[in-house]
Amino acid sequence: MIPRPRPERFRLRRTMMFMNAQKPGLIKDAYIYGCDSIMLDLEDAVAENQKDAARFSLYHALKTIDYGDTEVIVRINGLDTPHWQEDIRVCVAGGADGIRIAKCESAKDVHTVEEAVLAAEREFGVEEGRTLLMAALESPKGILNAYEICSASERMFGVAISGGDFRKCMQTTPQPDGIDMLAARGQMLLAARAAGIQCFDTVFTDLDDQAGFEAEVLQNKTMGFDGKSLINPKQIRFVHQVFAPTEKELIQAEKIVRVVRENAAKGLGVFTVDGKMIDIAFLPGAERTLRLGKACGMYKGDLV
Amino acid sequence: MEILKPAMAGTLESSDAQVTVEPGTQGIQLTLSSSVMNQYGRQIRATILETLERLEVKNANVTVVDKGALDCTLKARVECAVFRSADCSQQNIPWGGVIV
Known part of the structure; x- marks a missing residue:
């Protein structure tokens, strides 16, 4: 069993890489890539009929694999699904550093998760307050309520925008200059800074478009983001270069x-x-x- | 736990294992095949049997097709198959209890 140290609310989080919690081949090697955080995913990457299997897999990965200094966050299923409560139990029991709330739209959503996390900490004898939270904003409503979400809890360390769902809601598509999400990114950054928490940009999904990826990372840096969500290890190095001070x-x-x-x-x-x-x-x-x-x-x- | 109906967990992808459990009457009947049988067959078998014992499964026909899974993956797949066979794999799992 690998005891993980108490998570730090504010630490370096330049890169946060998504991994399917259901795929043993991925999660066993996750720490070697050198990203600051890994995001083990119970949500969209896991098929509806494999949610149970993913939790067993996640529990033993958390208890067995030594992730070293890499932070381990778990993305749980949305509050409108039958899965999120058991997701929280397994995260807390396994000792995940933090939980990412998918499709967060209000402070009430954060409070709902926080109550379940506290109950799980008591159930499993985990130090109260240990488990950190972050929220993913995926809808216009989430963006408009960004400040109340960011300031909803002492456990909140950050907020991220999820581009795929957000662009769908806004009836737009990724643009090279980022105009499609300019207002949303700006509003989320303002809210995060006002609440004193970190702010992360969405994934860049076209792995063949390196120039587009680099342009987006540079824009993230100049807008004031703390880091970016990633889908592939080859994206890590460039983000670390850009976010390093000169x-x-x-x-x-x-x-x-x-x-x-x-x-x-x-x-x-x-x-x-x-x-x-x-x-x-x-x-x-x-x-x-x-x-x-x-x-x-x-x-x-x-x-x- | 009692194996009430056939159930399966896991895949045939590399680093994974596919575990099938079926009701049985003559103790644990384990059929194991593995891509790393010569190197790790004995340890894989031991991990599977220990997991079944921990879950107090006394009678079952168990088939495991291993594709080089780590011990933690084998445990997860066996546990999931057993809980599925009892229709209780979705909630209130005893994390840290019999699942360790």
Whole structure:
């Protein structure tokens, strides 16, 4: 049995790769790809008559396979199905780090899942509050209610948009410039930042269109996403490259953290670093850059 | 658990195993074939029998076609087949109880 450490609500999540929980050939190797999180799927990837088998498979995978530092999230079936309650029981009993709520449309949906998770934690003797939650927004209603969803629970670490279902609702298709989902991505990012949780973009499904994939990842980065859902290991490396800080950003961040701390001790509030005005407001961003650099193996210092 | 009706779980894909259980009267009758029989046959057989014992299955005809499944997959497939044969594979599974 592999005991997993208590999940961290806020950690690096640049890449989150989907895996069918019903396919033993996939889940046994999941940790070798180096993505930050894996998403074991009980929902759409599993046929309706194999939901039971997928849970047995998931339980033993969670208990047996050492996923190391890779975070293990499980996507459960929607609240409008007969499956979600047993999905939650197996996730909690198996010790999954977090649960992704599919087709989330309101704070009430988050609360419904949260109650079932708490009941399962009590049933299986798991530390209360251990199991984290994230929500997938897949409909216009989910996007419009994004803030109440993001701020619905202390367990919520992030929110993601699910492009396939969302575009269907909006009667549109993927566009090279992302105009099809611009408003939705923007609204979701605003809500996530306002609630202080992470925000992830949808999967890019055309594996033959590498240029399109790269363009989308670059846009995700500039819009302020924390990471992206993936469907294939070959997509991991590029996302990690794009989301890593540059050498210049790291040097700048290190300087800011050092100077802000030194000057705070001296009682100075605002000053210049390399000709730019800097005050305390720059500290959280600079610290975040250093943490990201540390996770990417680029920053070896001890400021964070 | 009693095997009430024939039931199957798993596939013939690589790294998986297909397990069929049927009602029987003469203890556990196991028919095993495996793509890695020479290397792991004994261990696969032991894992299947241990799982059936844990579930307290006393009488059953069990057929396993193994395609190189890990122990954790074999356990999952045997358990699912047994629970399906008793029509109780969908909810209130005793995770951490007899399923360990």
